[in-house]
Amino acid sequence: MRELNVEALARVEGDGGITVTIDGTKVKSVTLDVHEGPRLIEQLVKGMTPADDLNVIPRICAICTLSHRYSAIRGLEKALGIKPPEKAQVTRELMMLGENVESNSLHTFLLALPDFLGYPSAIAMLNDYGDDVKRALRLKKFGNHVMAVTSGRIVHGENPVIGGFGKYPSRKALEEIKLKAHELVPDAVRAVELFASIDYPTYPEADMLFMSVNAPKNQFGFAGESIIISNGKEADVEDYKKLTNERIVSHSFAKRSLYQEKPFTVGANARLINMGKRLDGQAADLLKEHYNERWLKNPLMNNLAQAIEMLWSLEHLPDAADKVMSLDDPPIEKPTRDNGSGTGAVEAPRGTLYHHYDIKNGLIDAADIITPTAQNLDDIERHMKLTAERMLADGKKDDEVRLGLEMVARAYDPCISCATHLVTLKRI
16 A cells, blocks of 8 residues: 655645545545534524624635625525615625635636646746736735725625625725726636636546526526526525535535535536526627536536636626615615524535524524535545546556646635645555
8 A cells, every 4th residue: 555645735725635545546435534623603603693693604714705794694684584775785796796806816817727837836837927927916906805895804894784784885986996897807808718728637527417596687696596406407595405415424524415316516617507698798708609518527617617707707896886886875774573594595706605594582593504615525526536547547647646636626616724635645
């Protein structure tokens, strides 16, 4: 038996590991292990007021902080019988567009691109691709700015609240967002060009099932009250447990999800497969130009999907800013009841995020949170196993197999919190 260790799987957020056990050229098993202990936040918020819950829940993640906050707000408002005012809804759309630009620019340019160009990191790309690194930083900075304008600060902003916003963005700030979004569109187009020019490996390819929120009014978007499945079915978000079917596995602290006993994928690729025909502008043109059947079976295509989605977000930020400016500031809507249940579902950059709440006598009685990465883990393992089997059968060296596995894991843009990841290749 021989072990190949990768002490740190770079450019992925979280503390986890990959173990591949190989007997000759046969892959015996592949497990994606999450080493972080459970955070117990769902138990921590029990007995809190909805407002206090909203201040704790987003601390799950500092990357998708607004997605967590928005999903929680949607669930809590449904439970409390609150219908948010129109200006609150469009301002929330604006903040989600900003988070999408921030997160997708980070992943495409700085975390995924080095794999395909043959560099160990974005820093190593500076001499040859310095302009692209600068593009990434400009886009990420702008996305962070939109998040700060709408939520009050870059990370864990408190401005979006149950029933509305503490303070709405000023006209000056919104005009600046409009101008900057227009200015940065070419940078997003460049991201699409880069990822469309890549020759994606075929090793991980297999038929996939995709799941995403169904945005209302037959539009593309990041929130909704139903879930689309690529097999043609649709379900209400309140039936989220039947869609995710969480379970525990022995090798990981993270729960896993299966739909009808099969793994599935959430994320940018799922959104474009399920709602891509609703895109408009340059994003629609580029999706039509570059889409092919490989999107249905190769998880690496998620990188290109993120780039196209980022472009769409930039193209729609000016319209969202205009809508916010056109409406008067409303008061914060108050609860109409103290007892109720509700599920909020939004599309975080990494995929569908669920927050469910039961409220009794004005306090949180139960909370349930299902993250995108928890839904993707089984499919990540499946595609890594295929990659290992096919690369070994093709005579690839251990270092090449290791990189192939890392690329599959990174393609999902997983968020498993913290710092260190391990890939262990065991030979019997």
